[in-house]
Amino acid sequence: MGSYSSNLDDILEEDMHHWYTKFMRESPSGLITLFELKTMLDMNGMTEEANGYVDQVFYTFDMDGDGYLDFVEYIAAISLLLKGEVNQKLKWYFKLFDQDGNGKIDKDELETIFKAIQDITRSYEIPPETIVTLIYEKIDVKGEGELTLEEFISGAREHPDIMDMLTRMMDLTQVLEIIVKALHYVNLPAVCHHCSGTAIHIHLNHAVC
Incomplete structure (x- = not known):
């Protein structure tokens, strides 16, 4: 997984148009569905909150x-998360927290998201209710x-400790790395180890001759 961290840095350092052209040349469709993302994240056995x-x-x-x-x-997402201006990040966090879309976030919504993040990252250092x-x-x-x-936004900006906590809790690098790994392999030609030929189809990194 560590090698994909450098991939994220490389994407941000290189020209976006160059990366887009290169990617589309290698993977013309370059699409991933929600089902495929959950498969890549190994969501079997995850809680309902994590799936949500x-x-x-x-x-x-x-x-x-x-x-x-x-x-x-994908590029827009990582640019926002890793390089975005503070207000942009906070607006994105708010949109993610506001599960019912009513323009407000309550304690239950925030706690549900934090529980889900901990379930995915397997990090349970601080109870979600304590953070909330x-x-x-x-x-x-x-x-x-x-x-x-x-x-x-104003509250997070006025309290650096809260902003730091949100930034660490909302670090989606692991999810983004899985997305870019999946995008790299979906619909790319693959070599079959059984016949030493090029596979005619690849789905979720499994080649079929």
Whole structure:
């Protein structure tokens, strides 16, 4: 997995048009579905919250809503997550947290997302409810138990410790690495080890002669 971290850095350092041209030349379709993403993430046995989180990530990245992630959407996502201006990142976080789309995030929504992230990353250092309590104690100045986009952004910017916690919790590098790995292999020619020829089809990194 470490080699794909360098791939992410390379993507950001190189010209986007060059990377897009190169990718489309090697993988003309370059699409991945939600089912394929979950397969790559090995979602078997994951909690309902974790599955819901991956759904939310996928549909947030799927900017045109066609049911596929393409390379342009992938590039936009990693550019936002790894290089984006603070307000852009916070707007993206808010969109991901706001599961019912009502323009506000409550404690249950935030806790559900954090539980799902911990389930996927297998990191359980701080209980999600503790994180949520800390966030709302500091930035829910009205004490309403929910935050608007404006309250969320201003609160996170005013409290560097909250911003740092959100950044670490929302580090989707692992998910993005899996996406780019999947995109690299979907529909690429593969060599069959049984016949030493080129496979005529590849799906989720399995060649069929």
